[in-house]
Amino acid sequence: MAAYSRKDFLRLTALASASMMIPKFLRGADLQSEDILNQLFLSKTNGKRLIVVQFSGGNDGLNMVIPYGDDQYHSNRPTVGIKSAEVLKINDYFGFNPIMKGVSDLHQSGHFAVLNAVGYPNPNRSHFRSMDIWHSASDEDQYIQTGWVGRWLDACCSEENARPHLALEIDDAMSIAIKGERMKGIATRNPKRMKLLTGDPLLMKIANDYTHHESEHQLVDYLHKTLAETSQSATYLIDKMKNAPSKSVYPQHAFGKQMKVIADLILGGSETVIYYVSLPGFDTHAGQNNQQNRLLGVYSNAMEALAKDLKQAGLWNDTLVMTFSEFGRRVKQNASQGTDHGTANAVMFAGGALRKSGVLNDAPDLLNLDEGDIKHTVDFRQVYATVLQNWLGTDPEIVLGRKFGMLDFV
Amino acid sequence: MSQVESVTIFNYQTPNVKSENGSKMERATRISGRRRISASLSYNRQKIFMVLYLEVFSHKQTGTMSNQGGFLNHLLQRAAFGVTPELENRFARIERAQVVDELFRDSSVIQDLLYLPKPDTNDKGEVGPVKTLLLVIKSQKEKDELNLAWIDRMAVAKAALREKMTLFWHNHFATGTPFAWLMQVQHNTLRKHALGNFGDMLHDISRDPAMIAWLNNQQNKKNAPNENFAREVMELFTLGEGNGYTENDIKEAARAFTGWSVNQKGEYEFNAKQHDDGFKTVFGQTGNYNGNDIIDMLLAKRQTAVYVCRKIYRTFVNNEVNENRVEELASRFFSSKYDIEDLMRTIFNSEWFYAPENVGSIIVSPVELIVKYKKLCKIELEDEQMLALQHVLGQTLFSPPNVAGWKGGKSWIDSNSLIQRLHMPKSVLDAGTARLYRKPAFEEKDKPQKKKDKEERVKIKSDWTDMVKHMKQIPEDKITAECLRFLLVSDTSHINISELEKEVDKSNKERQIITTLCAVMQFPEFQLM
Numbered sequence: 008m009a010a011y012s013r014k015d016f017l018r019l020t021a022l023a024s025a026s027m028m029i030p031k032f033l034r035g036a037d038l039q040s041e042d043i044l045n046q047l048f049l050s051k052t053n054g055k056r057l058i059v060v061q062f063s064g065g066n067d068g069l070n071m072v073i074p075y076g077d078d079q080y081h082s083n084r085p086t087v088g089i090k091s092a093e094v095l096k097i098n099d100y101f102g103f104n105p106i107m108k109g110v111s112d113l114h115q116s117g118h119f120a121v122l123n124a125v126g127y128p129n130p131n132r133s134h135f136r137s138m139d140i141w142h143s144a145s146d147e148d149q150y151i152q153t154g155w156v157g158r159w160l161d162a163c164c165s166e167e168n169a170r171p172h173l174a175l176e177i178d179d180a181m182s183i184a185i186k187g188e189r190m191k192g193i194a195t196r197n198p199k200r201m202k203l204l205t206g207d208p209l210l211m212k213i214a215n216d217y218t219h220h221e222s223e224h225q226l227v228d229y230l231h232k233t234l235a236e237t238s239q240s241a242t243y244l245i246d247k248m249k250n251a252p253s254k255s256v257y258p259q260h261a262f263g264k265q266m267k268v269i270a271d272l273i274l275g276g277s278e279t280v281i282y283y284v285s286l287p288g289f290d291t292h293a294g295q296n297n298q299q300n301r302l303l304g305v306y307s308n309a310m311e312a313l314a315k316d317l318k319q320a321g322l323w324n325d326t327l328v329m330t331f332s333e334f335g336r337r338v339k340q341n342a343s344q345g346t347d348h349g350t351a352n353a354v355m356f357a358g359g360a361l362r363k364s365g366v367l368n369d370a371p372d373l374l375n376l377d378e379g380d381i382k383h384t385v386d387f388r389q390v391y392a393t394v395l396q397n398w399l400g401t402d403p404e405i406v407l408g409r410k411f412g413m414l415d416f417v
Numbered sequence: 418m419s420q421v422e423s424v425t426i427f428n429y430q431t432p433n434v435k436s437e438n439g440s441k442m443e444r445a446t447r448i449s450g451r452r453r454i455s456a457s458l459s460y461n462r463q464k465i466f467m468v469l470y471l472e473v474f475s476h477k478q479t480g481t482m483s484n485q486g487g488f489l490n491h492l493l494q495r496a497a498f499g500v501t502p503e504l505e506n507r508f509a510r511i512e513r514a515q516v517v518d519e520l521f522r523d524s525s526v527i528q529d530l531l532y533l534p535k536p537d538t539n540d541k542g543e544v545g546p547v548k549t550l551l552l553v554i555k556s557q558k559e560k561d562e563l564n565l566a567w568i569d570r571m572a573v574a575k576a577a578l579r580e581k582m583t584l585f586w587h588n589h590f591a592t593g594t595p596f597a598w599l600m601q602v603q604h605n606t607l608r609k610h611a612l613g614n615f616g617d618m619l620h621d622i623s624r625d626p627a628m629i630a631w632l633n634n635q636q637n638k639k640n641a642p643n644e645n646f647a648r649e650v651m652e653l654f655t656l657g658e659g660n661g662y663t664e665n666d667i668k669e670a671a672r673a674f675t676g677w678s679v680n681q682k683g684e685y686e687f688n689a690k691q692h693d694d695g696f697k698t699v700f701g702q703t704g705n706y707n708g709n710d711i712i713d714m715l716l717a718k719r720q721t722a723v724y725v726c727r728k729i730y731r732t733f734v735n736n737e738v739n740e741n742r743v744e745e746l747a748s749r750f751f752s753s754k755y756d757i758e759d760l761m762r763t764i765f766n767s768e769w770f771y772a773p774e775n776v777g778s779i780i781v782s783p784v785e786l787i788v789k790y791k792k793l794c795k796i797e798l799e800d801e802q803m804l805a806l807q808h809v810l811g812q813t814l815f816s817p818p819n820v821a822g823w824k825g826g827k828s829w830i831d832s833n834s835l836i837q838r839l840h841m842p843k844s845v846l847d848a849g850t851a852r853l854y855r856k857p858a859f860e861e862k863d864k865p866q867k868k869k870d871k872e873e874r875v876k877i878k879s880d881w882t883d884m885v886k887h888m889k890q891i892p893e894d895k896i897t898a899e900c901l902r903f904l905l906v907s908d909t910s911h912i913n914i915s916e917l918e919k920e921v922d923k924s925n926k927e928r929q930i931i932t933t934l935c936a937v938m939q940f941p942e943f944q945l946m
Contacts, residue, residue, distance in 0.1 A: 064859050134859035135593070139819050148648065150821040152828070171832055179854050180809045181831050183818060191831040200851065200872075203840045209939055210839055212916045220911065224777055226736065227907055229827060230941035234839070237832040287856065288863030302863055 052163060052173075053400040058269060058282040058313075058328045059156070059184075060306070064289030065134065066332035067346050068353035070296075071107070071303060072121045072366075076100035079338070079373035087295055087340040097121075101366050106304040109311025110357075117364040118314065118323070119357050120416050124371040125390060126351030126383030130334065134290070134348075137333040142184040144388050144407050155391055156281050157187030158406045159399070163280075164190050172240035175272070176283040177265040185283055192281070193240055197268050198248050201241035214238035243277070250275035251320070255312035258305045262286045266309040270316045273326070280399065289332060293343035306330075310357060317359075324359035327398050327417060331355075331387070337379050351383035354390055356416055363416050389414055488513050490906050491776050494946035495733050496520050496765055497577035498788045500903065502887035517765045521758065524579035524612060529605045532566035533559055533598055557858055559597035561804055564814040567604070568784065568803070572791035582611035582757070584784065585732055589725075590622050590654060591822035592631045593815060599627035599683055600815050615725060615755035616716045623650065623712055624685040629678065631820065644671035647711070649820055655715040657724040662700070669697040674708040722751035726760070733764060735778040736826040742769065777907035777945040780829050783810035785946070786838065793934070796845055797878040805853035810834050830944075838944055842935035845879045881931050888930045893923070900933045907942040 074080050075091040076099055094102025095111040101121070103111050113119040129147040131137045143151040160174045166189070174185045174192030185192035195201055204210055217235040219228060253270035257263035265284045272279060286306060291299050310328065317323040335352030351371065371381045392403035392411040404410055489508055493500045497520065508516045571580045586607040594600060603625045610618035622628055623646075632646045647670040651662045676692030679685060696705050700714055715721055726746040730738055750760045764770055781789065787806065790796045798806065807813040811834050812823055837853075844850030852873040857864075891899050897918060901909045920936035922928040937943060 063856070135819065138859075148645075150653075150819055152818075152821060152824045178856065179805070179833070180811070180856060181833055186828065186831065193832040195833055196854065201836060203843075203851075204836045207840070207843065207939075209916055209920050209936065212913065213940065216913060223911060224774075224907060224945075226778060226780060226827075226945055227911075227942060230780075230830065230835070230944055233830055233832070233835055234941055237835055240832060241836075285856070287859070288861065290860045298862060 052280050055325050055327070055398055055400075056273065056280050056282070057394060057399060058284070058326065060328060060330040061283070061285040062289050062302075062306075062330065062332035063134075063138070063285050063287040064291075064332070065137075065334045065336055065348055066289040066352065067291060067295060067299060067336040067349075068332070069335065069338065069371075070299060071104050072097075072123070072353045072355070073102050073104065074100055074370050074373070075102050077370060077373055083339045083373070085340070087344055087346065097365055100370060104300065104303050106300045107307040109307040109314075110355075111307075113310065113314055113357055114364060118359055118361060119355065120361050120364045120367050122354045122356070122367045122385060122390065122414070122416065123369065124351040124381055124384040125331070125354045125387050126334070126381075127386055127388070128383075130350035130380070130383070132334060132348040132350070134333060139183065141331065141333055141387060142182055144391055152183065152186075153188055154182065154184035154186050155406055156185045156283060157183075157191055159187075159281065159395065159401055160185070160190040160192055161187035162401055162405045169236050170240065170278070171236055172244055172277070172279055174281045174283070175244075175277075175279045177268050178283075178285065182283065182285075185281075192283075193237070193244070195244075196265070198241065198244035198272070201237075201245060204238055205241050205245060210234070211238060244272065244279075247272050247275035247277040253312075253316045254319070255316045257312045258308045260305045260309075262305055263309050263312075266313055270313055273322055274316060274320050291336070291345045292341065292347060293345040295340075295345040314357065327356060327358040327360070327394065329354065329356055329390070329394060331390075335381060338373055338376060338381065339379060350377065350380040352381075354385075354387070358417075361417060367414075367416050385414070386411060393417060488771050489516065490903075491771060492516060492520075492765060494906060495779075496761075497581065498571060498785060498792055499946070501792050502883050505887075505903075514766060517762065520578050520765075521612070521762065524576040524582075526576060527579070527609055528576065529608065530563075530567060530570055530601070531605075532563050533601050535598065556595045556597045557860075560595065560600060560815050561800070563597055563601055563604070564807070564816075565800055565803055567814055568787060568791070571784070571788045572795075578761070579608060579611050582761070583608045584782075585729070586611055586618070587814070588732075588817065588822040588825070589728060590625075590628065591817035591820050592625075592627050593817050593819075594627045594631040596627065596630060596683070597815075599630060602683075603627040604815075610757075612758040612761065615750075615757055616712075619650075619654065619716065620709065620712055622654075623674075623708060624677065626679040626683050626685055629685070644668065646674055646677075647671040650712070651715065653821055655721040655724060656718065657720070657727075660720050660724065661718060666699050669699045670706075670711045672697050673699070673706045673711045677708055716755065719747065719751045722755065723747040725755075726750055729760065729764070731825065732779070733761070734770060735775045736780060737778065777905075777942070779946050780826060781944055781946050782823070782825065782829060783807055783812035783834075784814060786810070786841075786944070790841065790845070793881075793884060794845060795878075795880040799875060801855075802853060802875050805855045806837075808855045809837050809853050835941075839939055839941070842938040845877055846932065846935050848878070849874050849876050851875075881927075881934070884934060885927050885930050889926065893926070893929065896929055896933050897921075897937075900930075900937045904934065904937045905940070905942050905945075907945050909942065912940060912942065 069080065070087070070089055073089050073094050075089070075094050081088050081091075089104060091102075093105045095105055095107060096102045097114060103114070110119055127140065127147060131140060131147055139145070140147060142154045144155040145151040156174050160171070164170060164173065169190060171191060171193045176182060176185050176192060176194040177196060178194050179196050181191065181194035185194065213231070214234045215238070217231045219232070248268075248271050251271075251274040253267055253274055255270070257267040257270075262284070269282045269284065272282075286302060288298065288302050313328070314323060317326055331354045332352055334348060334350055336346035336349040338349070341347050368384065373381070375382065388407055388411040392407060393414040394417065395401045395403040395406055396413065398417045489505065490500050492513070493504055496517070497504065508519070511519070571577075571584075574580050583604070587604070590603075590607065592600065592603055603622070606621050606625055607618070610621065629646070632649060644667060647667045651667065651670070652658045656662055672693040672695070676688040676690070677685070678688050678691065692707070694705050694707070696703055699706060699711060702714070704710065723743060727738055727743045730743050730746065734742070746760060746763065749763055750756070753759045769775070784807065787803075804813065811829055811831075817823055840850070852875050888896060888899060897914060901912065917933075917936045917940075920932060920939075922932040
């Protein structure tokens with residue numbers, strides 16, 4: 008279903024060079040043909056959206072989704088562990104960190120799920136390297152310089168109909184995650200900041216004047232084309248931000264602001280399919296509980312606000328939130344009331360249309376560890392594949408490079 | 418074991434710096450010291466300038482170039498950090514071959530960048546995980562300072578070509594270990610060999626402590642700590658992926674590198690007890706090879722010359738590779754036994770280097786762009802913003818995304834970085850812009866949020882004196898043309914002059930010059946070199 012009306016299109020093309028967005032065979036045709044083009048493109052996506060939340064620093068999943076029913080958990084974490092009586096119960100074995108009231112409520116409504124022990128073979132415990140691996144969906148010994156979301160954009164966008172705002176990272180700098188071979192998404196902390204472009208008459212004139220000249224050096228053409236696309240996306244996003252600002256209260260935190268931007272865009276009718284946002288600070292080598300609790304509280308409150316906004320607008324069922332971290336942490340606590348870098352970790356899902364909620368698979372085996380770390384039972388590429396195929400309707404093999412086994416949470 | 422604990426640690430203390438303020442002053446003195454030197458240089462040049470001005474301005478630039486700039490602008494973009502009034506005056510009536518010569522002569526002296534003082538080392542005792550973490554965070558701060566020191570160096574260095582080559586090798590042997598002192602050591606190793614011998618450089622870098630630490634960090638394989646180095650050295654530093662080595666070659670080569678480690682002082686040390694001195698079969702040959710032998714074998718393969726020349730071509734000639742040229746260059750590079758200076762001289766002295774298809778065919782990298790601004794108008798930002806700017810543009814010195822380095826070319830350009838690039842001239846004119854934010858380091862704690870929500874503005878300082886002086890004598894109606902000629906190498910026929918001139922403030926000559934320069938710099942063509 009097009010989230011993008013004819014009126015919107017007219018407005019956009021008044022501002023931007025129409026010839027840029029239409030392939031040659033449709034150029035000069037009437038607006039009905041442009042609607043056809045819309046359909047051609049939108050048939051590659053299906054009206055669903057994904058929000059990827061990245062916990063940066065290596066979040067301690069064991070203190071977030073707590074296997075309070077496992078003696079190993081308590082014996083390994085005499086002071087850092089959370090007491091069984093305090094957890095927000097999911098079932099007889101698991102419970103959420105007590106600060107995550109919002110998340111627990113979502114779970115009660117059947118809108119939250121947890122997948123345990125997600126990782127990959129030969130896990131890497133370096134922040135940079137492991138985050139690279141999650142972003143690029145590579146094997147541990149491959150160095151790929153594109154990201155899975157960027158490659159999704161490659162698969163869904165044609166050169167003529169480039170809409171980089173379909174993949175949107177809410178940050179000043181772009182992660183590899185949204186850089187594809189041909190296409191890149193957009194990174195902006197707030198679309199309003201893109202007024203640096205749309206509010207500049209000279210830049211907008213250069214952007215709007217763009218037509219492809221065969222004689223022109225291909226790099227000049229590339230820069231002008233990127234500028235034209237960016238100005239269109241910027242205009243589009245700034246416009247969508249205004250339509251229906253969210254009403255929920257988001258936490259007073261950078262992450263809260265970023266989630267609010269996402270909410271505003273979704274409520275405003277943006278056609279963005281994949282949103283990407285990160286919450287840093289999870290590298291809890293020392294004094295873990297205070298730090299992690301605070302961050303999980305911010306996350307939980309933001310999720311609560313987001314769900315409320317989207318439910319009210321009837322958009323929660325089309326939304327899936329996937330939350331991950333580049334690795335988990337070691338089972339045994341260290342000498343500084345913290346934990347050190349580990350391996351496999353929980354991935355969490357939220358949304359109105361989950362096929363299953365609660366804990367989706369077996370608990371991590373805390374007895375049979377790999378030198379003190381959890382062994383993965385799910386490859387994270389399976390998670391991506393499932394989201395790509397079942398939720399977004401894209402062939403995962405194009406994006407991930409090979410086949411991965413599917414899961415069934417969505 | 419945590420990742421941080423598994424690296425060999427030495428005790429790292431910065432001597433004589435007792436406080437935050439202390440270290441800031443130390444840097445400020447160094448920086449202003451450098452500034453004083455460059456100020457006196459431009460004063461001397463002023464005299465020569467007046468004499469040469471008319472010659473420079475009336476010098477008709479035609480020929481095979483698609484812009485009016487002749488060869489000089491193009492050459493200086495590639496072999497230095499762009500054209501400046503000083504360089505233009507200096508090379509005004511000099512033949513191309515001689516300009517090339519002088520650029521190499523300028524780079525003949527190797528001057529280390531010794532910004533960070535050597536840490537006190539302590540052989541005894543181990544650093545615990547928390548202290549190690551603090552060490553890493555502190556080192557990040559010092560890495561940041563080293564970053565800024567190098568940018569400052571690039572902005573004023575006479576040995577511009579050597580600095581550019583060092584930047585190239587930094588990307589080739591892309592290392593981003595958080596230990597700042599080790600990064601500085603590696604940095605100077607790269608500069609030492611930058612125009613020297615690639616074989617010598619490869620040998621030295623294979624023993625470089627930062628490289629050893631970096632790959633251990635990256636890999637964290639407990640049983641084969643150097644298999645990753647063996648892979649990297651083939652895949653990324655010499656042959657290139659899939660070009661004449663097998664998994665078995667890597668495994669066996671890894672054995673040859675065992676024992677190559679770093680001691681508690683942060684120096685390379687060969688640990689004989691850890692070395693596997695058995696027989697290995699690599700590239701079809703068997704012997705009890707050590708790491709040196711493997712490196713020599715890699716250098717003996719012509720493919721190494723091809724791979725390196727292709728990267729050099731992409732960085733210095735054209736983002737699009739011409740395989741025939743690469744082969745030509747590789748043959749020469751190989752038979753010269755990897756003489757880098759000879760390779761670069763060959764490039765800069767070749768006719769094809771100056772052909773129109775190679776002019777304006779490279780997207781300026783973020784660091785080069787920042788250095789260009791420093792050279793044109795001496796911009797100054799607060800340190801944090803200078804780092805955030807690199808971050809937003811996609812290239813932070815000493816922090817490559819991974820050991821494969823920065824991809825370069827079109828990958829520098831995305832919606833956000835393009836907006837940033839095109840907005841920069843305005844922010845310089847406005848003497849300020851909205852604050853940029855870096856993603857915090859992975860190890861950083863969450864900071865409490867300020868209550869105020871307003872977009873924070875940061876100040877930008879600039880000094881256009883040199884450019885204004887350079888253009889003062891040019892008639893008002895010729896200023897736009899001169900700015901286009903000076904700043905752009907690309908074909909300017911598609912530039913909308915009337916739109917450009919709407920941005921010009923003609924209230925006085927100086928304003929006209931500055932606003933015209935900034936308007937030209939807003940055009941996408943300014944992002945090309």
